Amino acid sequence: MRPVLVTGGAGSVGKRVVQRLCKEGYTVRVFDLPNMDYTGLEGVEGIEVLRGDITQLTSVHQAVEGVSAVIHLAALLPPASEQHRELTFAVNVEGTTRVAEALKRTNPDAPLVFSSSVSTYGDTTGVKPPVMVDHSQQALDIYAESKIAAEGSLRESYPNTVILRISGVSVPSIQSPPEVWPFMADQRLEFIHRDDVVTALCAAAMVGGTSGQVFNIAGGVTWRTTGRAYIKDYYDLLGVPIEEAHFQEHPGWCDWYDTEESQRVLRYQSISYQAYLGQLRGEIEKMMQQ
Amino acid sequence: MIPKGIENANATIEACRLTLAGLDSADPESKEVLQSVIEILEGLKTKFFLKTNLAIPITNASRKDATELQSLVEEHDLSCFSEVLARFRGNMEKLLKEANMDGLIIT
Numbered sequence: 431m432r433p434v435l436v437t438g439g440a441g442s443v444g445k446r447v448v449q450r451l452c453k454e455g456y457t458v459r460v461f462d463l464p465n466m467d468y469t470g471l472e473g474v475e476g477i478e479v480l481r482g483d484i485t486q487l488t489s490v491h492q493a494v495e496g497v498s499a500v501i502h503l504a505a506l507l508p509p510a511s512e513q514h515r516e517l518t519f520a521v522n523v524e525g526t527t528r529v530a531e532a533l534k535r536t537n538p539d540a541p542l543v544f545s546s547s548v549s550t551y552g553d554t555t556g557v558k559p560p561v562m563v564d565h566s567q568q569a570l571d572i573y574a575e576s577k578i579a580a581e582g583s584l585r586e587s588y589p590n591t592v593i594l595r596i597s598g599v600s601v602p603s604i605q606s607p608p609e610v611w612p613f614m615a616d617q618r619l620e621f622i623h624r625d626d627v628v629t630a631l632c633a634a635a636m637v638g639g640t641s642g643q644v645f646n647i648a649g650g651v652t653w654r655t656t657g658r659a660y661i662k663d664y665y666d667l668l669g670v671p672i673e674e675a676h677f678q679e680h681p682g683w684c685d686w687y688d689t690e691e692s693q694r695v696l697r698y699q700s701i702s703y704q705a706y707l708g709q710l711r712g713e714i715e716k717m718m719q720q
Numbered sequence: 721m722i723p724k725g726i727e728n729a730n731a732t733i734e735a736c737r738l739t740l741a742g743l744d745s746a747d748p749e750s751k752e753v754l755q756s757v758i759e760i761l762e763g764l765k766t767k768f769f770l771k772t773n774l775a776i777p778i779t780n781a782s783r784k785d786a787t788e789l790q791s792l793v794e795e796h797d798l799s800c801f802s803e804v805l806a807r808f809r810g811n812m813e814k815l816l817k818e819a820n821m822d823g824l825i826i827t
Binding site: 604607 | 723768769772773776777818
């Protein structure tokens with residue numbers, strides 16, 4: 431069986447994508463930087479680990495050799511992306527183009543799933559929700575700028591691409607908040623559970639007939655809320671007054687998104703916002719008992 | 721209202737200071753431990769974790785340890801001082817680990 435390549439496969443979402451594909455019977459090639467943590471991947475039947483660097487041509491050629499599909503997650507994310515513009519473009523744009531060109535030469539039938547971001551829409555607070563996939567793109571930061579450029583490059587170089595514009599990913603674990611939340615208190619917000627993102631990425635590579643399409647990937651109607659309400663739910667669970675939260679005074683990139691078509695094709699929205707809060711509550715109870 | 725975790729941290733620092741003041745200068749190792757606990761707690765007080773309910777069990781335990789050390793010194797009964805100090809160190813290490821939570825993932 432030809433393997434599915436997962437670039438950035440040792441990262442937080444990547445590892446779960448690899449494990450999900452394996453569980454569904456696929457063989458997987460994980461491609462990531464040598465200094466990543468490969469626990470749970472190395473030595474597992476059906477998983478081939480390839481350490482390399484997406485900025486290096488030889489590495490990329492080795493990675494795409496003989497694959498049946500590619501889920502391309504490798505990227506520099508905020509906050510690192512905002513501190514290293516050149517590296518961000520080298521990884522997020524040139525790295526993506528390198529993967530596409532290598533695929534085009536060796537196996538152009540392999541679908542490429544590209545993880546883009548809804549942050550490419552920029553400030554959409556002035557438009558009527560939900561934000562559609564044909565909405566104009568206007569970057570507010572370096573990361574979004576790099577994703578817009580990478581999408582453009584893929585459209586030109588590799589038609590067999592599916593672009594997923596993924597919303598903010600909510601992870602059911604307790605994490606420190608940033609000093610300032612990157613959205614306004616009254617701004618519309620629709621995040622998505624990490625496991626639903628994994629489902630969407632895997633489905634996009636497997637369902638077929640999605641080449642050339644662009645999908646918004648967000649949690650669905652149960653996740654539609656505002657910045658303040660979302661953070662209040664989190665703080666309430668932790669017993670912290672909402673007054674402790676500080677919000678941006680100018681709009682961030684968050685909004686509600688049109689996911690009707692992505693849900694129809696990919697069938698990935700399975701964890702409601704209430705279920706996510708339940709998982710968080712469970713985590714907290716577990717930690718309190720320790 | 722001051723969060724319970726921070727209230728506990730303040731009480732623990734105070735108990736450590738009183739213990740330090742009452743400790744014999746012939747025990748530099750214990751003094752060093754208590755001094756470093758004070759510094760660590762002062763640093764942790766600004767952490768989000770200390771404001772959450774999650775901090776209550778571990779800071780309760782640390783406060784209890786520190787108060788016990790203080791009582792032992794005040795009563796001049798150091799027979800189990802090392803044992804309580806070791807437990808206190810263990811709880812402080814756990815608190816330090818829990819307070820340094822990972823950052824939020826937002827794409």
